[in-house]
Every structure is written in structure tokens, then in C-alpha cells.
């Protein structure tokens with residue numbers, strides 16, 4: 001296992017559509033996930049997409065902390081070749097921060113209720129409904145696969161802020177993903 005370098009805004013891989021994975025069970029993807037888990041833990045994030053570690057494939061990992069979901073949360077999940085379907089037109093605004101845009105956070109509108117579908121490392125279909133923070137983290141991570149950073153989803157750039165100031169002045173903690 002290894003802590004990988006995280007690509008930051010300006011790296012072209014973050015602006016490209018990632019390639020679909022043909023064989024999810026290829027052992028190299030399991031090895032990549034182990035390195036991504038270590039990298040995410042080292043950086044203190046809640047989600048990470050393969051392009052963020054300079055691998056341009058459709059693979060993301062994320063977890064849903066129980067304190068953000070109001071229930072037991074979701075242990076670390078792997079999602080390969082994901083698709084998202086909104087189940088409602090409703091969106092909600094919430095702060096997001098990204099390991100590829102270190103130090104900053106901003107308010108992003110996201111669908112509040114989605115279904116997502118992808119594959120796990122054995123090639124089995126993973127299909128879930130998600131709301132709230134769970135829906136938000138999945139939309140943020142999948143955006144990395146379509147070459148989008150959260151800043152390009154913001155509708156009001158005046159909410160862009162430093163995470164440490166949000167925490168210090170407003171008491172708002174925003175996880176990086």
C-alpha cells in the first residue's frame with residue numbers, strides 16, 4: 001500500500017472524462033483501491049476518485065460518516081462505472097470541499113434524492129437510493145469522473161471560503177472529498 005499524490009485543480013486529468021473499467025475484478029483495481037483508501041485516510045477525506053490520484057478510470061471510493069447521515073452511515077464503498085439518476089427535481093445547497101482544491105469550501109446545489117448504480121470489485125452490481133449527505137458525496141465523487149470540480153457547480157462564488165475560517169468563525173466543519 002502507498003499514499004499517492006493527489007492531483008490538484010489545474011492538473012488536466014481532473015478536467016477529462018475518465019475511462020470506463022472493462023474488468024472490475026482485475027487485481028490491479030483492488031490494489032488501486034487499497035492505495036486510495038490509504039491516501040484518503042492520510043488526507044482525512046470522506047471520498048476520493050481515481051482521477052484525483054492521476055488514474056483516469058471510472059472508480060470512486062467514499063464513506064458516509066454516521067454523524068452526517070443521522071443513522072449508521074455507510075462504510076467505505078467502492079463504485080466502478082457509476083451512473084446517477086435523480087429521483088426528484090429537488091436540490092439543496094450545502095458546503096463541499098475537495099482534496100483537489102485544498103483549503104477551500106463553497107456552497108453547491110445538489111439533487112437531494114438519487115439512485116446510483118455501479119459495480120464493485122467483483123463485478124457485482126451495486127444499486128442504492130441515497131438522500132442528503134450520502135447523495136451529495138456520490139454526486140461530488142462521480143463529478144470527478146466527468147471532469148467536473150465542485151467549484152464549477154457553484155451558482156454563487158461569493159460563498160467560496162477557507163475551511164479553517166468557516167470552522168473558526170462560523171463553526172462549520174466541511175469534510176474534503
Ligand code: NI
Pocket residue numbers: 097098099100140144177
Ligand atoms: Ni473532490
